[in-house]
Each structure stands twice: as C-alpha cells, then as structure tokens.
Amino acid sequence: MTLFIHLQIKPIAQIQFRNEWVEMMKTEFPEALIFEADSHSEPFVISQGVSFLKEAEKVVLCLDSNQNEKLGSCAPLIEKVFRNKAIAPFILIQGENAMFEKMAKMMKKEVFKCESVEESLVQIRNFLNH
Known part of the structure; x- marks a missing residue:
C-alpha cells in the first residue's frame, strides 16, 4: 500500500478542510491511502495514522x-x-518549520521544498516509480 500523509502544522484558525495538494493526489494516485491530520488533531486520529504506517x-x-x-x-x-x-519516505514541506527541519536533520532524512503542486507531483511520481 502507498500511504500519503498530509499534516497541517498551523494555528487552528488557518487549518484548511479542502487542500489543493490533497485533491491533486487523490486524482493522480487513486489507489493510495491519504491520511490527513493537523497539529490540533485528537491523539486517536494520530494513532490511526501510525497504524496505517505499519x-x-x-x-x-x-x-x-x-x-x-x-x-x-x-x-x-x-x-x-x-x-x-x-x-x-519521500518528505515534502510547504512553508518552513524549524522543529520539523531539525528532527529531519537529526534523523538524516532529506526534505524537499514544495514549490508548487505540479512540481511535487513530478517528484512523487519519480519516487513511486523507483
């Protein structure tokens, strides 16, 4: 199974319930499971994401x-x-987050900047085809 995890790390007032990136991924990769959460999600929701990861x-x-x-x-x-x-994992970030970037660096994970939905689509296709 291919799992897409989309996490919004924003103040609660800025959380979007429709997202262009998620919509594009649903269209382009209909077989993938898409899990969405945000930094204010309940622990139960996050534990669901962890179980999908397994x-x-x-x-x-x-x-x-x-x-x-x-x-x-x-x-x-x-x-x-x-x-x-x-x-x-293939890791993309839209915007910046010092804590996330520090964690990624400590774990030696490469993080790609998401400049546009179209560009990330090309990068994800390349990742999934290898």
Missing part, C-alpha cells in the same frame, strides 16, 4: 506548515515516519 510499503509525507508553529499532536506520527526502518 501497513505501508511506500510513504509520502507532506507537511504544510508555518515557521514557528509547534508540531503538536503530529509529533509522534512524524517521529514514527522518521524512525521506520522498513520504509524510506
């Missing part, structure tokens, strides 16, 4: 973030993605 063969993690926002309830899921030895 079944995934390929993982794409996309973080949509504000610079100084705390990872909040998403931190355990992000850590599981980084520590999972069975998969090498």
Whole structure:
C-alpha cells in the first residue's frame, strides 16, 4: 500500500478542510491511502495514522506548515515516519518549520521544498516509480 500523509502544522484558525495538494493526489494516485491530520488533531486520529504506517510499503509525507508553529499532536506520527526502518519516505514541506527541519536533520532524512503542486507531483511520481 502507498500511504500519503498530509499534516497541517498551523494555528487552528488557518487549518484548511479542502487542500489543493490533497485533491491533486487523490486524482493522480487513486489507489493510495491519504491520511490527513493537523497539529490540533485528537491523539486517536494520530494513532490511526501510525497504524496505517505499519501497513505501508511506500510513504509520502507532506507537511504544510508555518515557521514557528509547534508540531503538536503530529509529533509522534512524524517521529514514527522518521524512525521506520522498513520504509524510506519521500518528505515534502510547504512553508518552513524549524522543529520539523531539525528532527529531519537529526534523523538524516532529506526534505524537499514544495514549490508548487505540479512540481511535487513530478517528484512523487519519480519516487513511486523507483
């Protein structure tokens, strides 16, 4: 199974319930499971994402973030993605997040900047086809 994880790390007032990136991924990769959460999600929701991770063969993690926002309830899921030895995730970030980037650096994970939905689509296709 291919798992797309889309996490919004933003103040609650800025959380979007429709997202262009997610819509494009649903269209382009209909067989993939898409998991969405935000830094204010309930722990139960995050634990669902962790359980999906256990079944995934390929993982794409996309973080949509504000610079100084705390990872909040998403931190355990992000850590599981980084520590999972069975998969090498493809990691994208829209915006910046100092804490996330520090974690990625510590875990020696490459993070790609998401300049546009179209560009990320090309990068994800390349990742999934290898």
